[in-house]
Amino acid sequence: MAVTSQTNADLAAIAEVLRGAESFAVCGHVGPDGDCLGSQLVVYHALKALGKNVTCLLAKADPIETGLLFLPGVDDMVVAADYDGKPDVFVALDVPTVERIGDDAAAVQAACPVTVTIDHHASETTMSAYTYVDPDAAATAMLVWELAALLGVERTPEIATCAYTGLVTDTGRFQFQNTDKAAFASAFEMVAAGADPAAVAREVFQNRSVASLELERIMLSRMRSSFGGAYVSSYLTRADFDEVGAVKTDAEPLINTIRAITGVRVACILREEPEHIRGSFRAKDDTDVAAIANAMGGGGHRAAAGFTLREPLDQAIKRVDAVVAAALGVDDDERCAEACGQTEAARVADASNTEAVRL
Structure with missing residues (x-):
């Protein structure tokens, strides 16, 4: 895995920082997807297992995707605008810049004495004092899965389910180009720890309105x-x-x-x-x-x-x-030719429809 130049701490060092604090706000980006929510909840459960005071924040009050409402701990999440705590540490997950967490969460982050980012989105800037960004990781869920082990907590079925959901969604059911042997190795560990691939698939991919x-x-x-x-x-x-x-x-x-x-x-x-x-x-x-x-x-x-x-x-x-x-690599001549062709096809179709009406 290749970390970015903005990375200034490894996951072991971040685990030490987290073990030394007592209260946390854990946040992801606006419009959270499976990797964002899953990663937040992995850290939430891991820190709770250490006896820490943890709040998982939603950057905005937008509804969570229906297929992600099954995630263990999602009902405990708090909209950032409604949060009035003063945590020791703000943990940003699956989000590279402060703009992507929204104004309310950014205010919480700005008031925290210690800030941490764990992500897999490459960015030219950083938002935290302790930053670990690995763009080679298929999902942030893989990184927090490793973090949970470094924290020394048992990676329970709840943690495994949240991590697996993050991984399976950000790899497009293991179909996207970011799917590699490291992704499959992590998925194997998550399933061995209690994640149920069929149950996750039913909730996430077979649950459309x-x-x-x-x-x-x-x-x-x-x-x-x-x-x-x-x-x-x-x-x-x-x-x-x-x-x-x-x-x-x-x-x-x-x-x-x-x-x-x-x-x-x-x-x-x-x-x-x-x-x-x-x-x-x-x-x-x-x-x-x-x-x-x-x-x-x-x-x-x-x-x-x-x-x-x-x-x-x-x-x-x-x-x-x-x-x-x-x-x-499409040049202007090709674009023009295609546009003209589409316009002509539409004209012919309209003429054919008009003739059909006459008949």
Whole structure:
């Protein structure tokens, strides 16, 4: 594993810091995914086992994904805006910068005498006094799994379940390019300690709402295949969510549907929110979608990344198309030819439909 230049402490040193303190706030990023929540709860359970006073924070009051509500300890989590404690240590997990934990959690962090970050997202800056970032790790859950052992606590079925959930989600069910022998070795240990892969799969991947399926129908109806099928994209509006009674978390599984299409290298879904457009990328080859997202102020992993744009949806679509085209090596002439071809195909289709109505 290769740590970043921002790393200034190893996991053993961080374990010593944690053992020497009594009270903790443990936080992840806004819109926590399985790796974020799972990692937080691993540290929560491990520190509780040492008799520490621990609070797991949610950066914002947004609903947790339905498929993650089964995680042991999730009911004990506190929204950062409602937290008034003064912990000795603030532990940031699966988050590289203070901006990604939101203003309320950032205020808690700023008031803490000791700050710690454990993450696998490479970043040019750091937010903590003690930092360990390993971008080669498939998931932050792998790092906190090791941390729990270094703390000297029993890695219980609860800890194993939280860690395994983080690992299986951030590797896309062990399908993403970050899946390596270290990931499988960690998964083996987690299952041996009591994680149940079938039970986790049922909760996380086989637990979709009808509204989520309705969103998928809408998303597929707008799907566009570009650049010879290398790039596939779609979008959802706020009205779509209102129409089918969906919430934001209902859209989370959708990008994997279009990523699965034959020939696709990069998939993207844009989601309209009240004040911005949220975009998600997935790669199926060695294309670095984190670099593509970074060009628009976002970030993530090589195989999965996200970004936020503050502009109208139609402009956002054009901007993302241009950035992806550049990343895939598509020149302006090719883009123009493809756009003209799509316009002509649409014109022919409209003419055919008109003729059919006349007949």
